[in-house]
Amino acid sequence: MPESKTSERKKDHIELCLQDKVSYKIKTNGFENYDFEHYAATEVEFDKIDLSTEIFGRKISLPFMISCMTGGTSEAKKINEKLALAANILNIPIGVGSQRQALESKKHYSSYRAVINNAGKVPVLGNIGAAQVAMSKNPADQIKLLIDLIEADAMVVHLNPLQELLQNEGEPDFNGLLKNLEIICKNSPVPVIAKEVGSGISKKAAKKLLDAGVKGIDVAGTGGTSWAAVELIRSGQTDTFFSEWGLPTSYCVRTVNELKSKNKFTLIASGGINNGVDVAKSLALGADLSASARIILLELMNNGSEGVVSLIKSWFLTVKKIMYLTGCNNINKLKKIELIRKGELF
Numbered sequence: 001m002p003e004s005k006t007s008e009r010k011k012d013h014i015e016l017c018l019q020d021k022v023s024y025k026i027k028t029n030g031f032e033n034y035d036f037e038h039y040a041a042t043e044v045e046f047d048k049i050d051l052s053t054e055i056f057g058r059k060i061s062l063p064f065m066i067s068c069m070t071g072g073t074s075e076a077k078k079i080n081e082k083l084a085l086a087a088n089i090l091n092i093p094i095g096v097g098s099q100r101q102a103l104e105s106k107k108h109y110s111s112y113r114a115v116i117n118n119a120g121k122v123p124v125l126g127n128i129g130a131a132q133v134a135m136s137k138n139p140a141d142q143i144k145l146l147i148d149l150i151e152a153d154a155m156v157v158h159l160n161p162l163q164e165l166l167q168n169e170g171e172p173d174f175n176g177l178l179k180n181l182e183i184i185c186k187n188s189p190v191p192v193i194a195k196e197v198g199s200g201i202s203k204k205a206a207k208k209l210l211d212a213g214v215k216g217i218d219v220a221g222t223g224g225t226s227w228a229a230v231e232l233i234r235s236g237q238t239d240t241f242f243s244e245w246g247l248p249t250s251y252c253v254r255t256v257n258e259l260k261s262k263n264k265f266t267l268i269a270s271g272g273i274n275n276g277v278d279v280a281k282s283l284a285l286g287a288d289l290s291a292s293a294r295i296i297l298l299e300l301m302n303n304g305s306e307g308v309v310s311l312i313k314s315w316f317l318t319v320k321k322i323m324y325l326t327g328c329n330n331i332n333k334l335k336k337i338e339l340i341r342k343g344e345l346f
Contacts, residue, residue, distance in 0.1 A: 017294050018301060022229045025240075029223025029272030030248030031281040034339040039327040049320050050330040055266060055289060056154060056191050056215070058123050061091035062316055063289035063331050064279065066296055066308075067218075067270050068095035068127045068156055068195070070111075077111040082300055084118035086308040095125035095156055095291075099146045100132055112150050125193065126152035130159045131171040139180040140187035147190055154190050154216065157181060159205075160197040162245055163227040168235050178212050185213025191266075196220035197227050198271055200247030203255040210259065216266040217256055218291065221249030223272020225294045249273070250285060257286025276318025283319075283331065284339050 016022050053063045066087050070076040076097065087094035096112050115124055126146050136142050147155055164170040185192045193216030194201070194209040200221035201209070209217060222244075229243040249271035257267055269282035270291035282290045299307045319334075328334040 016230050016233060017225060017297060021233060022225055022227075023294075024222050024224070024226050024229075024244060024272070026244050027222040027246065028248060029221060029278060030250030031223075031272075031278050033342050034250065034281055034285070035342060036280075036284070036322060036326050037338065037340055038325055042324060042327045044324050044327055044329045046320065046324050048329065049323050051316055051320065053289065053331045055093055055123055058093075058153065060093060060123070060289075062312070063283060063287075064090075064312060064316070065093040065095065065125075065268065065270075065289055065291040067291040067293040068097050068125065068158065069293050069297055070097035076108070077114045079297070079300065080111060080114040081118050082305045083296070083308065084115045085305040086300075086312075087122050088118060088120040089305070089309050090312055091122055092312075093123040093125060093153075093289075094119055096127050096150055098127050098129055098158065099149065100129055102146060102149055103128075103132065103142065109149060116151050123153040124150055125154045125156050126150055127156040127158060129164075130157055130161070130174050130177050131164055133157055133180050133184065134174045134177040135171070136180055139184050143184050143188055147188070152190055154193055155184075155188060156193045156195050156218070157184070157214075158195045158197055159201070160199075160227060162199050162242065163197060163231055166228055166231040166235075166239075166242060168231075170231075178208060181209070181214070182212040185215075191215035193218055193266070193268070195268070196271075198222065198225050199228075199245060200249065200252045200271065201256060202247060202252065203258060206256045206259055210263045210265060214265070216268060218268035218270055219247075219249060219252035219256055221252045221271035222246040223249050224270070224274070224292075250281070253282055253285045253287050260286070276315035277322070279315055280319045280322045280334065281339060283334050284337050286335065288335075 164172040192214045194214045195218035201219045206217050226243050253269045266288045269287035273290045273292045279290045299311045
């Protein structure tokens with residue numbers, strides 16, 4: 001049986017995301033504009049630093065998530081199996097890629113279930129696109145099907161207007177999104193998270209999403225994968241303006257965090273999170289946890305599950321060192337320190 005158009009597109013996306021051509025070339029995640037204030041009088045015992053935290057009431061060992069990547073193809077099954085094994089070893093959450101293909105056919109259900117079959121007891125996040133939510137006639141039932149498919153602990157609705165706008169097969173009409181999102185949030189048995197895919201979520205957009213009932217915001221700003229670049233390359237086009245479109249991750253985290261004074265929600269920093277320093281700065285700016293996708297996929301392809309585990313452990317060794325040098329013995333304290341903007345040091 002031939003692959004569906006959706007499955008073929010997923011294959012293209014995997015192949016392109018293994019190339020440097022799809023990363024931002026000019027815009028960054030913005031974290032280079034901040035620095036830590038050294039605390040010389042630290043009394044923190046390095047070996048007793050606690051990196052654990054919670055997401056939706058579930059304890060995890062690190063404030064980090066393997067972000068939504070892929071599903072709906074035979075290649076995706078192997079990738080998801082290995083990523084889930086790494087998440088299980090580290091006791092951190094993992095998200096599946098868009099489950100749109102599962103709404104079209106049962107053929108690749110196993111590519112999604114590969115996650116829960118290997119993730120053990122770690123939180124697993126489902127995923128569907130804003131276009132599918134906006135167009136759905138029965139959004140609550142549709143989401144329930146996807147949640148049940150992977151026994152999801154939370155459901156991600158990814159917002160990708162730029163990608164849909166530039167994709168040859170794109171569906172950029174999001175009319176009805178917020179109304180259907182509200183229906184989903186009221187009826188979903190698990191928390192709903194709104195996530196961008198690389199262009200960032202502004203404070204204004206985040207407020208609308210929180211008003212609709214989401215319990216998590218994953219800002220996914222610039223600095224990592226440019227999905228505009230992915231789609232432009234797929235269609236044989238070049239457009240440096242739109243391939244660099246978006247809001248830096250640091251800006252999104254800092255400004256969306258301001259909404260916490262009136263709203264209770266989980267704030268996730270993703271978009272160009274490529275090392276432990278990025279992780280630590282995102283937490284200090286207000287994120288509850290950080291997440292990465294493409295760099296994790298590249299490590300997986302080169303060094304398997306063991307490589308992913310080693311990479312993430314190395315990042316959090318850096319985070320621990322930063323916590324020691326800033327006087328923080330747990331993640332909550334790290335989230336309360338103030339970063340210095342680079343210009344303020346001189």
